Amino acid sequence: MDRRTGELAAALARELRGEVRADAYSRHLFASDASMYAREPLVVAFPRGADDVAAAIALAGRYEVPVVTRGAGTSLSGQGTGTGIVLDTSRHMDAIAEIDAEGLRARVGPGVVQEDLNRAAGRHGLAFGPDTSTANRATVGGMIGNNSSGSHSVVYGTTVDHVHELDVVLADGSRARFAPVDEAERLRRAAGDSLEAAIHRELPALVERHREAIARDYPPHWRAAGGYRLDRLADGPFDLARFVVGSEGTLVAITGATVRLVPLPKARLFGVGLFESVSDAIAGTDDALALGAAAVELMDRTILDLSRRKLEFRALADSLPGEPEALLFVTFFGDSVDAARAPLDRLEETWGRHGHGYEFIRAETPAEQEALTKVRQAGLGMLMASSRGARRPLAFVEDTAVAPERLGDYVARLTEILDRHGLTAGLYGHCSVGCLHVRPFVDLTEPGGIETMRAVAEEVVELVAEFGGVNSSEHGDGLVRSEFNGRIFGDELYAAFREVKRLFDPHGRLNPGVMVDAAPMTANLRDPALPAAPPPATTLSFAEHGGMRGAADRCQRIGACRKTATGVMCPSYMATREEEHSTRGRANALVHALSQPDPQAALGDERLHEILYLCLECKACKSECPLSVDMASLKSEFLAHYHEAHGVPLRSRAFGAIRTLNRLGAATAPLSNLAGRVGPLRGALGIARQRPLPRFRRDTLMRWDRRRPAPGGARGDVVFLADSFTSFTEPAIGRAAIELLDLAGYRVRLESAGCCGRASISKGLLERARAQADAMVARLAPEGERGVPIVGCEPSCLLTLREEHLALLPGDERAQAVARSTRLVEELLVEAIDDGALKLDPASAVSGRRIVLHGHCHQKALAGTAATVALLERIPGVEVVELDAGCCGMAGSFGFEAEHYELSMRIGELRLFPALRAEGAETLVAATGASCRQQIAHGVEREARHPVAIVRAAV
Numbered sequence: 009m010d011r012r013t014g015e016l017a018a019a020l021a022r023e024l025r026g027e028v029r030a031d032a033y034s035r036h037l038f039a040s041d042a043s044m045y046a047r048e049p050l051v052v053a054f055p056r057g058a059d060d061v062a063a064a065i066a067l068a069g070r071y072e073v074p075v076v077t078r079g080a081g082t083s084l085s086g087q088g089t090g091t092g093i094v095l096d097t098s099r100h101m102d103a104i105a106e107i108d109a110e111g112l113r114a115r116v117g118p119g120v121v122q123e124d125l126n127r128a129a130g131r132h133g134l135a136f137g138p139d140t141s142t143a144n145r146a147t148v149g150g151m152i153g154n155n156s157s158g159s160h161s162v163v164y165g166t167t168v169d170h171v172h173e174l175d176v177v178l179a180d181g182s183r184a185r186f187a188p189v190d191e192a193e194r195l196r197r198a199a200g201d202s203l204e205a206a207i208h209r210e211l212p213a214l215v216e217r218h219r220e221a222i223a224r225d226y227p228p229h230w231r232a233a234g235g236y237r238l239d240r241l242a243d244g245p246f247d248l249a250r251f252v253v254g255s256e257g258t259l260v261a262i263t264g265a266t267v268r269l270v271p272l273p274k275a276r277l278f279g280v281g282l283f284e285s286v287s288d289a290i291a292g293t294d295d296a297l298a299l300g301a302a303a304v305e306l307m308d309r310t311i312l313d314l315s316r317r318k319l320e321f322r323a324l325a326d327s328l329p330g331e332p333e334a335l336l337f338v339t340f341f342g343d344s345v346d347a348a349r350a351p352l353d354r355l356e357e358t359w360g361r362h363g364h365g366y367e368f369i370r371a372e373t374p375a376e377q378e379a380l381t382k383v384r385q386a387g388l389g390m391l392m393a394s395s396r397g398a399r400r401p402l403a404f405v406e407d408t409a410v411a412p413e414r415l416g417d418y419v420a421r422l423t424e425i426l427d428r429h430g431l432t433a434g435l436y437g438h439c440s441v442g443c444l445h446v447r448p449f450v451d452l453t454e455p456g457g458i459e460t461m462r463a464v465a466e467e468v469v470e471l472v473a474e475f476g477g478v479n480s481s482e483h484g485d486g487l488v489r490s491e492f493n494g495r496i497f498g499d500e501l502y503a504a505f506r507e508v509k510r511l512f513d514p515h516g517r518l519n520p521g522v523m524v525d526a527a528p529m530t531a532n533l534r535d536p537a538l539p540a541a542p543p544p545a546t547t548l549s550f551a552e553h554g555g556m557r558g559a560a561d562r563c564q565r566i567g568a569c570r571k572t573a574t575g576v577m578c579p580s581y582m583a584t585r586e587e588e589h590s591t592r593g594r595a596n597a598l599v600h601a602l603s604q605p606d607p608q609a610a611l612g613d614e615r616l617h618e619i620l621y622l623c624l625e626c627k628a629c630k631s632e633c634p635l636s637v638d639m640a641s642l643k644s645e646f647l648a649h650y651h652e653a654h655g656v657p658l659r660s661r662a663f664g665a666i667r668t669l670n671r672l673g674a675a676t677a678p679l680s681n682l683a684g685r686v687g688p689l690r691g692a693l694g695i696a697r698q699r700p701l702p703r704f705r706r707d708t709l710m711r712w713d714r715r716r717p718a719p720g721g722a723r724g725d726v727v728f729l730a731d732s733f734t735s736f737t738e739p740a741i742g743r744a745a746i747e748l749l750d751l752a753g754y755r756v757r758l759e760s761a762g763c764c765g766r767a768s769i770s771k772g773l774l775e776r777a778r779a780q781a782d783a784m785v786a787r788l789a790p791e792g793e794r795g796v797p798i799v800g801c802e803p804s805c806l807l808t809l810r811e812e813h814l815a816l817l818p819g820d821e822r823a824q825a826v827a828r829s830t831r832l833v834e835e836l837l838v839e840a841i842d843d844g845a846l847k848l849d850p851a852s853a854v855s856g857r858r859i860v861l862h863g864h865c866h867q868k869a870l871a872g873t874a875a876t877v878a879l880l881e882r883i884p885g886v887e888v889v890e891l892d893a894g895c896c897g898m899a900g901s902f903g904f905e906a907e908h909y910e911l912s913m914r915i916g917e918l919r920l921f922p923a924l925r926a927e928g929a930e931t932l933v934a935a936t937g938a939s940c941r942q943q944i945a946h947g948v949e950r951e952a953r954h955p956v957a958i959v960r961a962a963v
C-alpha cells in the first residue's frame with residue numbers, strides 16, 4: 009500500500025464508525041461484481057449510516073479518489089466496481105425503519121435485501137413490486153442504482169415506479185432529501201450556493217435547453233435502464249428522487265429510501281407451455297398478454313439441459329414430456345384461485361386452437377409452483393455454470409428489449425449475428441416485455457476473443473436501434489454499455505448527460521467512467537488480466553477444472569451464496585453477513601492467492617487463513633451454488649498447504665485421528681467420559697468449555713456385531729460402514745440399521761477396519777486421508793466391483809466414499825466402483841418396505857406421530873434427502889416435515905472448537921433452533937448427522953434421533 013492510500017485508509021478509519029479495510033484480499037474481494045470486469049479499489053469501507061457515507065465521500069474529495077457505493081455487487085455490467093473507495097452498504101445499512109401498511113410505503117436503508125423487505129411487508133399482505141431473480145441477496149439500493157425490474161414488470165413496471173423519496177449524499181459530502189417538489193419549493197431549494205441548490209437551480213434549465221432532443225431521441229421502449237432520464241423531468245413535478253433512479257451510483261449515494269409497496273396478489277397460478285422451437289414459444293406471447301398475463305418468461309433448451317445437471321432440478325426437468333426446445337412460463341394473478349384459473353384455462357384453449365406448443369403443464373399447488381419457479385429463476389446461474397475454464401457465457405448483449413410483438417424477428421436477426429461469429433448462447437428472458445437475456449459463450453483469454461465480443465456488441469447496438477429497442481432494460485450501462493451511449497442516445501442527449509454529470513458531480517468522484525465518458529467496453533476485463541501463475545501441486549484432484557485456481561474461479565460472483573433465508577449455503581455468511589465469509593468471498597480470495605507469482609507461499613498467508621477459517625465445510629455450495637463451487641474441498645487443500653508453512657496444530661491432529669481417539673475412549677469408558685470434563689485438557693485442545701462431548705459407549709457397534717448371529721439373507725449382500733463417530737458413541741443407530749437390513753433379508757457385513765478419512769480431510773491432513781482412502785478402497789473394492797451396496801448411517805462418512813475418495817485417488821477404478829456402490833441405507837430400506845420384505849407396525853410407538861427432519865448438510869449437497877423423507881413416510885400414519893433450516897452450525901468438529909462456539913450457536917439460532925422450539929413435545933425430531941443431533945441436544949435440549957432408529961421402533 010502506498011503512503012497516500014495508507015493515509016486515506018487511516019483517515020476513513022478515524023472518521024467512520026464502520027469498518028475500513030485496505031488489505032490486498034479485501035480489495036480483491038470488492039474488485040468485481042457479477043460482470044466480466046474487475047477494478048481494484050484502494051479501500052473498502054462498511055458505513056454504519058449516512059454520516060459515514062458523507063464522511064467517506066468528503067474524504068474521497070480531499071484525497072481526489074473515486075467512490076462507488078454498492079449493495080450486494082450482483083450487477084452484470086461492472087457498475088458495482090471502482091478504483092477508489094468502495095462503500096458496502098449491505099452490511100450495516102439494512103434497516104427496515106418503517107412499514108406503513110395503510111400508506112403503502114416502507115422506509116428502508118439502501119442495504120436492505122429485497123426479500124427481507126418483502127418478508128416484512130408480506131406480514132401486511134404487501135410487497136415491493138419489482139422482483140429481480142437476485143431478490144434473495146440484491147439490495148434496494150442496488151435496484152434503485154440500476155432501475156431494476158423483474159419478471160412481473162408488465163404489472164409492476166421498474167424500480168423507478170416505486171420510489172417516493174430518497175435520502176442522499178451528494179458528491180461534495182453534503183446531504184439532501186430528494187422528493188417531488190412544487191415550483192415554489194424548488195425555488196426555495198435553489199437558493200444559495202450549495203451543491204443541492206445548484207442542482208435545483210440548473211437542472212430545469214438544462215432540461216429546457218434539450219427539450220426537443222428529449223422528446224425525440226430517447227428510444228421508445230418503456231423498459232429502459234440506460235442513460236440519465238431527463239425525460240422524467242420534462243413533464244410533471246420536479247422529482248429528483250425519480251431522476252436519479254438508474255444513475256448507477258454516478259450522481260448520488262443513497263442512504264435511505266421511502267419506497268412504495270403493492271398489495272400481494274391473492275392468488276397466482278401459472279402454466280408452462282412446451283414448444284418445438286424458440287420462435288414458436290415467442291409467438292405464443294401475444295395470446296398470453298391479451299389474456300392479461302402478469303409474466304411471460306422464456307427458457308430455451310440449453311438452460312433446460314443444464315438444469316438436468318443439478319441435483320435439485322433433475323427430476324423436474326426429466327419429468328417434462330417430449331424434448332422441448334423452449335418453455336414459456338405464463339403467470340396470471342387474480343383475486344381468487346378461480347379468477348386466476350380462468351385466463352389459464354383460456355390460454356390453454358387458445359394456444360391449442362392457434363397451434364402454439366405441444367403440451368401445457370399447470371402449476372397450481374404451491375409446491376409445483378415453487379419447483380418450476382426455482383428452475384426458471386436459476387436459469388442465468390445455470391447458464392453460467394456451463395462455463396468451461398475461461399469460456400464463459402458473458403454479459404455484453406444480454407439485456408436488450410424490443411417491442412414484444414417484434415421479439416421473434418429480433419431473435420432471428422440476433423441469432424444470425426451470433427452464427428456469423430461462430431458463437432453459441434443460451435436464451436431466456438421476459439417475453440412479456442420483449443426483454444431477452446442472451447449470453448454468448450466467449451473466451452476472452454483466447455486470441456480474437458475480445459475482438460469478437462466487441463464486434464458482436466457493436467452489431468447488436470445497431471440492430472437494437474433498428475428495432476426501436478433498448479440496449480439495457482434492467483441491468484444498466486456499467487462498463488459494458490456506457491461507451492455506446494453517444495451512439496444510442498445521439499450527440500445532443502449524450503452531451504446533456506455529460507452536463508448532468510458535471511452538475512451533480514463536478515469533480516467526477518462518484519463512480520466515474522460509468523454512464524458518460526466511459527473507457528472502451530474492452531478495458532478493465534477481468535479474465536484477460538488474471539496473471540498466469542504456476543499451479544501448486546495438490547493432493548486433491550482439481551483436474552476437471554484445470555487445477556485449484558480453476559476450481560475457485562468457477563465462481564462468477566453472482567452472489568447466490570449471500571442469500572440468508574433459505575437453503576444451507578452459506579452458513580457463515582448468514583451469521584456474519586460479511587462478504588469474506590461467503591463462498592464468493594472465499595473463492596475470490598483463493599483466486600487472488602493462486603494468482604501470485606508464488607502461489608505455494610501465498611497459500612500460507614495468515615489473512616487468507618482468516619478468510620477461509622469460518623468455512624464450515626458443509627458442502628452446501630457444491631449443490632446450491634449454480635456454479636457448484638466446492639469450497640469444502642478447496643479449504644481442505646488450502647489447509648494442507650497452510651500446514652506445510654505453519655505446522656499442524658495439536659487440535660487438528662487430535663480431531664484428524666478421531667477414530668483412534670474414539671476407539672480408545674470406548675475401550676476405557678465410562679472412565680474416559682470423565683476426561684472430557686477436565687478443563688485443562690479441553691483448554692489444551694481448544695475445545696469450547698460449554699460444549700458437552702459425545703459419550704463413549706463400551707458396547708461399540710463392533711462388539712455387538714461380534715455377538716450377532718451369522719447373517720443369513722436371501723436378498724443379497726450389503727456392506728455396512730462402521731463410521732468413526734456413531735460406532736463408538738451411538739452404536740444403537742448402527743444396530744438399528746443392521747437389524748432392519750437383517751429383517752429385510754440382507755446379509756450384512758460390518759466394515760470396521762478403519763476410517764474413511766473424513767476427519768483428516770476436514771482438517772487438511774490430506775496425505776493421511778489419502779492413505780485412509782486407499783486402505784478403505786482396497787478393502788471395499790471386491791464388493792464394490794460386484795455391485796454390493798455399501799451403506800452407512802453417518803452421511804458425512806458414507807458420502808466421503810462417493811466424493812472425496814475420487815478426488816484423493818483420481819483415476820482409481822476401484823475407488824470409482826466403490827463410489828458407484830455407495831448408497832444411503834434409507835434407499836435399501838424403502839425398497840424393502842415397498843416390496844413387502846420389511847413390515848412396519850401401525851400400532852408402534854412412533855406410528856401416527858409428527859416427525860420433523862433436519863437433513864445433514866453433506867447429504868443434502870451430495871445425495872439429497874428424498875430417500876430419508878421417503879423412509880420416514882413409510883411409517884404408518886406419520887406426518888413428515890423436512891425443515892428448511894439451513895446448517896445446524898455444528899459441522900463436525902467446528903462447533904466444538906472454542907473460537908467457533910459462539911458462531912456455531914448463532915448459526916443454529918438463525919433458523920433451526922426456532923423451528924424446533926416451535927414444535928410440540930409430541931413431535932419426533934429426526935436428524936441424520938451425529939453432529940446435528942449433538943447440536944440440537946445442546947441448543948434446544950431435545951433429543952434428535954436418527955431416522956433409522958425411529959423406523960426400527962416401528963417394526
Ligand SMILES: Cc1cc2nc3c(=O)[nH]c(=O)nc-3n(C[C@H](O)[C@H](O)[C@H](O)COP(=O)(O)OP(=O)(O)OC[C@H]3O[C@@H](n4cnc5c(N)ncnc54)[C@H](O)[C@@H]3O)c2cc1C
Pocket residue numbers: 041042076077078079080081082083084087088097118139140141142145146147148149150151152153154155156157158159255256257258260261262263388389482483519565566567
Ligand atoms: C444471476 C443474476 C440474475 C439477475 N437478474 C436480474 C433481474 O431479474 N432483474 C434485474 O433488474 N436485474 C437482475 N440482475 C442484476 C442485479 O442483480 C440487479 O440489478 C440488482 O438489483 C443489483 O442489486 P445489488 O444490491 O447487487 O447492487 P450492486 O450491484 O451492488 O449495485 C448496483 C448499482 O447501484 C449502485 N448502488 C448500489 N447501492 C447504492 C447506493 N446506496 N447509492 C447509490 N448507488 C448505489 C451501484 O453503484 C451500482 O452502480 C441479475 C444479476 C444476476 C447475477
